[in-house]
Amino acid sequence: MSKPRLVSTIGEKEYYYPGHAACHGCGASIGLRHLLKAIGPNAILAVPAGCTSIIAGRANLSTFGIPFIHTAFGSAASVASGIIEALDRLGKKDVNVVVWAGDGGTFDIGFASLSGAAERGHNILYVLDDNEAYMNTGIQRSGATPRGAWTTTTIKGKKEGKKNILDIMRAHNIPYLATASVAYPLDFHRKVKKALSIKGFKFIHLMSPCPPGWRFDMHLTVEVARKAVLSGVWILMEIENGLLRLNPPSNTMLEKRRLPVEEYVKMQGRFRFLKGELLEEFKRDVERNWERIKKILEEQSR
Amino acid sequence: MSITSRVKKVLTGNHATAYAVMQARVDVIPAYPITPQTTIVEKLDEFIENGLLDASMIRVESEHSAMAAAIGASAAGARTYTATSSHGLLYMYENLWWAANARLPIVATFVTRAIGPPWNIWSDHQDIFTLRDSGWILFMAKNAQEAYDLTLQAFKIAENPNIRLPVGIGYDGFYISHTSEPVEMLAQDEVDAFLPDKRSIKPLLDPSNPYTIGNLPEASFNFLIRKNMWGSMESSIDYIKKVGYEYYLLTGRNYGDLVDKYRCEDADTIFVSIGAMANEGMVAVDRLRSKGHKVGHMALRLLRPYPEDEVIDSIGNAERIIVMSRAVSMGKGGILFTDLIDVVYRNRLNVDVYDIVVGLAGVEVVDNDFIKVYNDVLDGIFDKRETIFLMGGKYV
Amino acid sequence: MSKVLYPVSKPGAGAVGKTSTWRWQRPVINLDKCTKCGLCWLYCPEPAFEINEEGYPVVKYDWCKGCGICYNECPVNAIEMVNEE
Numbered sequence: 144m145s146k147p148r149l150v151s152t153i154g155e156k157e158y159y160y161p162g163h164a165a166c167h168g169c170g171a172s173i174g175l176r177h178l179l180k181a182i183g184p185n186a187i188l189a190v191p192a193g194c195t196s197i198i199a200g201r202a203n204l205s206t207f208g209i210p211f212i213h214t215a216f217g218s219a220a221s222v223a224s225g226i227i228e229a230l231d232r233l234g235k236k237d238v239n240v241v242v243w244a245g246d247g248g249t250f251d252i253g254f255a256s257l258s259g260a261a262e263r264g265h266n267i268l269y270v271l272d273d274n275e276a277y278m279n280t281g282i283q284r285s286g287a288t289p290r291g292a293w294t295t296t297t298i299k300g301k302k303e304g305k306k307n308i309l310d311i312m313r314a315h316n317i318p319y320l321a322t323a324s325v326a327y328p329l330d331f332h333r334k335v336k337k338a339l340s341i342k343g344f345k346f347i348h349l350m351s352p353c354p355p356g357w358r359f360d361m362h363l364t365v366e367v368a369r370k371a372v373l374s375g376v377w378i379l380m381e382i383e384n385g386l387l388r389l390n391p392p393s394n395t396m397l398e399k400r401r402l403p404v405e406e407y408v409k410m411q412g413r414f415r416f417l418k419g420e421l422l423e424e425f426k427r428d429v430e431r432n433w434e435r436i437k438k439i440l441e442e443q444s445r
Numbered sequence: 446m447s448i449t450s451r452v453k454k455v456l457t458g459n460h461a462t463a464y465a466v467m468q469a470r471v472d473v474i475p476a477y478p479i480t481p482q483t484t485i486v487e488k489l490d491e492f493i494e495n496g497l498l499d500a501s502m503i504r505v506e507s508e509h510s511a512m513a514a515a516i517g518a519s520a521a522g523a524r525t526y527t528a529t530s531s532h533g534l535l536y537m538y539e540n541l542w543w544a545a546n547a548r549l550p551i552v553a554t555f556v557t558r559a560i561g562p563p564w565n566i567w568s569d570h571q572d573i574f575t576l577r578d579s580g581w582i583l584f585m586a587k588n589a590q591e592a593y594d595l596t597l598q599a600f601k602i603a604e605n606p607n608i609r610l611p612v613g614i615g616y617d618g619f620y621i622s623h624t625s626e627p628v629e630m631l632a633q634d635e636v637d638a639f640l641p642d643k644r645s646i647k648p649l650l651d652p653s654n655p656y657t658i659g660n661l662p663e664a665s666f667n668f669l670i671r672k673n674m675w676g677s678m679e680s681s682i683d684y685i686k687k688v689g690y691e692y693y694l695l696t697g698r699n700y701g702d703l704v705d706k707y708r709c710e711d712a713d714t715i716f717v718s719i720g721a722m723a724n725e726g727m728v729a730v731d732r733l734r735s736k737g738h739k740v741g742h743m744a745l746r747l748l749r750p751y752p753e754d755e756v757i758d759s760i761g762n763a764e765r766i767i768v769m770s771r772a773v774s775m776g777k778g779g780i781l782f783t784d785l786i787d788v789v790y791r792n793r794l795n796v797d798v799y800d801i802v803v804g805l806a807g808v809e810v811v812d813n814d815f816i817k818v819y820n821d822v823l824d825g826i827f828d829k830r831e832t833i834f835l836m837g838g839k840y841v
Numbered sequence: 842m843s844k845v846l847y848p849v850s851k852p853g854a855g856a857v858g859k860t861s862t863w864r865w866q867r868p869v870i871n872l873d874k875c876t877k878c879g880l881c882w883l884y885c886p887e888p889a890f891e892i893n894e895e896g897y898p899v900v901k902y903d904w905c906k907g908c909g910i911c912y913n914e915c916p917v918n919a920i921e922m923v924n925e926e
Binding site for chain 1: 475503504510513514516521525539652654657658660661663
């Protein structure tokens with residue numbers, strides 16, 4: 144057949160149906176589509192309040208071709224815990240239970256339930272869809288909003304930095320963690336598959352730019368996501384059984400072979416206040432992330 | 446070992462409940478500790494660890510997550526149980542409504558306890574009454590035997606495919622949860638025969654039939670969903686009575702009556718109360734009857750759906766009703782009173798109704814309190830339009 | 842007793858209707874330039890692409906919202922955004 148190779152790599156079949164309510168150029172939508180391709184039909188998705196509550200569409204139709212439960216905002220990981228235990232009781236042991244939650248539902252209101260499920264070691268894949276603010280309610284800051292970003296509740300730019308959720312989840316000693324980006328769907332696909340092959344609680348942190356929330360034109364979603372990676376603001380990696388590994392292209396960027404951070408920042412209207420000292424602090428945030436990873440890698444190689 | 450023949454054991458209300466849950470062979474128990482509910486969950490954990498109950502205990506990090514996990518488990522088709530009290534109930538509140546609206550047949554025990562601040566672990570009924578509008582079918586037990594019996598019946602009611610509503614069993618913290626009394630338990634095979642096959646619970650989350658639960662509907666469709674829930678609630682009354690009657694045939698204990706009437710037949714005055722204090726009300730009735738007063742007592746065993754027909758029937762030709770509520774709707778009145786008064790109005794019953802609030806924050810309510818109120822009502826000292834607060838034999 | 846009305850939905854395209862009405866520009870693929878790499882298909886958030894038997898991408902205009910990600914990501918500039926009438 145003459146179909147593109149990547150089509151056969153990730154499969155042609157779609158479980159995410161068009162005619163949904165995501166905004167033009169929605170990054171989360173790219174993520175959802177590829178998540179569903181990777182987890183397949185023998186899966187159950189639990190989703191707390193957020194953009195996906197709307198994306199799922201209007202009853203009695205659903206955008207989702209697999210069983211899907213909307214949950215209370217702070218509850219997705221706990222609902223998933225209940226599902227996995229029930230499936231175990233019912234002898235349906237081959238069904239993948241997956242959470243798809245936004246940054247608000249993960250960093251903030253859903254954090255206790257996430258931490259609880261991770262600590263209990265429930266056999267769940269938790270995918271954090273991070274668009275760095277409460278977008279569905281109209282762009283309010285969350286614990287994931289980066290320093291300097293404008294939101295409707297940080298109208299002169301956020302003064303605080305972004306919570307390092309990956310380190311927090313790493314401290315839960317779960318068997319698999321990864322970051323991913325909607326600009327690298329094959330990497331995301333592989334990580335989802337990898338996570339599903341491991342028993343226990345797995346966590347994937349997906350960055351998905353939001354055109355209306357980040358203030359960039361809708362055709363630039365993938366390019367913004369790519370610039371985040373190429374400038375080193377977003378680092379692709381995975382941590383399997385405690386061992387950290389950088390993934391391409393981030394694996395070539397330890398020694399600062401990165402685009403200037405400004406290349407990423409200047410594409411987005413939300414960073415219009417990110418200048419001067421605030422911008423310098425933002426860059427130091429990026430450097431600190433890389434330094435921490437460097438240290439981890441050095442300790443590992445010892 | 447499992448209970449192979451009927452046995453009478455001296456049990457606390459909490460342990461009686463735990464035995465019923467074990468005998469119901471639940472699949473999943475997500476729970477979080479709170480006084481005075483805790484010993485239910487501890488006992489269930491012990492049953493699981495000792496191999497008496499083949500179930501998953503999910504030791505969640507909060508009550509909000511307890512009900513969330515119960516939602517997940519029940520939606521996937523498992524027989525699911527949890528228990529809580531007071532602040533725990535309030536913390537899981539959002540998900541309690543979620544469970545009802547998603548039509549999930551979860552069974553829960555609500556060991557009633559006051560709400561703070563100030564901190565208070567003693568019983569009043571303020572917590573369970575926050576659920577009266579939620580779509581949970583709510584029972585109130587007045588002793589450990591009822592706690593056991595109603596727990597078994599609850600699974601059967603909740604899982605009826607034409608009802609599919611969560612069922613809660615309330616009883617007073619400490620008065621019932623922690624005091625021991627003889628409880629007759631059914632043999633396991635009797636319970637197995639009484640309850641439906643737990644694998645007949647329709648899973649809403651099933652890869653072979655991929656539904657989405659909870660997508661945004663048109664408002665009019667949403668209205669119909671709510672109306673359908675109302676219909677299930679209303680029509681559940683007949684089924685609840687049927688299950689109660691079936692249970693009566695099995696045990697000789699009468700649950701066909703949703704209102705536990707005591708000496709109401711020729712009464713001109715009827716007390717209304719629920720839970721542990723109903724026992725005091727019945728003692729008061731005996732004492733007043735022995736002096737020639739025509740009084741009776743009705744204990745509502747079912748709070749929601751409200752057993753209106755039976756309440757009317759129990760009122761009969763009584764001239765006055767004295768409602769003793771252990772919970773108050775701030776700015777309105779005793780909650781049992783406000784529940785009852787619209788029945789009186791809608792049915793144009795010619796009866797005086799008195800609104801007495803007692804026992805808040807666990808203040809003890811005894812037979813003398815009922816008798817004092819009765820005497821004062823006869824003496825005409827109350828303005829019927831007022832909500833009266835009686836504490837330790839004194840109006841406050 | 843009446844049947845329980847569950848708050849559930851079944852899967853299907855068009856859960857909010859045909860999203861072609863959201864569009865003011867449409868992607869048009871120049872098949873002469875197209876190298877069949879599949880990136881337009883890969884990145885489409887709807888998805889509003891399918892791959893035909895020859896391996897070429899085909900836009901499903903009923904669903905395309907006209908965001909232009911395919912236009913931006915096409916490595917050989919084979920996609921043009923054309924204004925809708």
